[in-house]
Amino acid sequence: MKAGYVALVGRPNVGKSTLLNHLIGQKISITSRRPQTTRHRIHGIKTTEAGQAVFVDTPGIHASQKRAMNRYLNRTAGTALLDVDVIVWIVDRPVWLAEDDLVLERIQTSAAPVILVINKVDRLEDKAALLPFLESAQQRHPFAALIPASALRGHNLDALEHKIMELLPEGEPIFDQDQLTDRSLRFLAAEIIREKLIRSLGQEVPHALSVEIEQYQTEGKLTRIAALIWVEREGQKAIVIGQQGEVLKKVGERARQDLERLTEGKVFLQLWVKVKENWSDDERALRSLGYAE
Structure with a gap:
């Protein structure tokens, strides 16, 4: 059996909560098109015959520190990287913004392996732009895997789950097998x-x-x-x-x-x-x- 914690990180509005809901198979995190919809760290628990992955949905990491809420969101996202076994970093199509550099700084402080998910590829008009982006991303960080996917359409999520389970350590389930979240x-x-x-x-x-x-x-x-x-x-x-x-x-x-x-x-x-x-x-x-x- 494999068991461990998997942090879902990224800048705001890249699809972290949508990905969590599709991985769990039930709506655990709320979603909208507005940035900073996710404000709390939420655990979504998926148990299969192979093991148990405890996904940690996080607020988007962003540059603004003007208000107490902004600082709280960034602290919450940062602390989610502590003591996790795998990091899944989600980016929005082959687009790299300044806030992605902030995410990169955070994940480089962790020893956990990192999977880069290029989300929303179903909305990508020029598929040829994907390959140079993947090559460029691999030069920025030694990713354990780079996976193009669509959280909304469920595209390539099987490959993502397989890689996550491969990277998780051996261990007994952390939560009851029928539990889907730790939230009330x-x-x-x-x-x-x-x-x-x-x-x-x-x-x-x-x-x-x-x-x-x-x-x-x-x-x-x-x-x-x-x-x-x-x-x-x-x-x-x-x-x-x-x-x-x-x-x-x-x-x-x-x-x-x-x-x-x-x-x-x-x-x-x-x-x-x-x-x-x-x-x-x-x-x-x-x-x-x-x-x-």
Whole structure:
């Protein structure tokens, strides 16, 4: 048996969470087209006859350190590289940006073998650009493997899983064989609500959003959930609620549908919106809202 931890790293919006969900075969991490959707380190657990891989989804490593939230995200991504057995570094097609250099600096501090995944190759118009990129990448770091893939389409993920299992050390399973994540249903509920908010709102508001579960109570097949949506300004509160509450109602309906699939039962969901000024640039406020490594 093989068993170990596998860090999924990369700059923002390269498809780390999408890759995790497809590897596990179930939605563990929320996804959107907006950078910095992932804010927490999330473990997705896959157990097969060959062994157990504990995938660690991380926030995107980025250059900005302006706000406390940015610094928290980079710290969370950096600490995920400690004591892992394999690193899977995801890049977006054959494109190398300055933030990829930041990722390279981080992974060079680890002794773990690194697999480079060139994601979204299904959207690559000129396939001929792939070979020179692979040659250039191999000169930057001694990768254990370079794997073109599409997390969204599931292309070449079998090859990736095979290589990961090959690199993992021998050992007994770390988690129960039927466990898919180390996160609670309460945590997953907050993340699902935040995903629906991000997908429903404009450019600015999603970065100023956080969701706190005030009540999570199960009564047979019924789950009662009450959640607070925190924003930073009154104007953002008005946007989240929408005219006559339409935006909040739509978010609630979409979140409830996902939550009922997650809990395999009925869900009664209540949402409120409150203002906590400048919470994303306040270390104490971040900790109070659950942002702690």
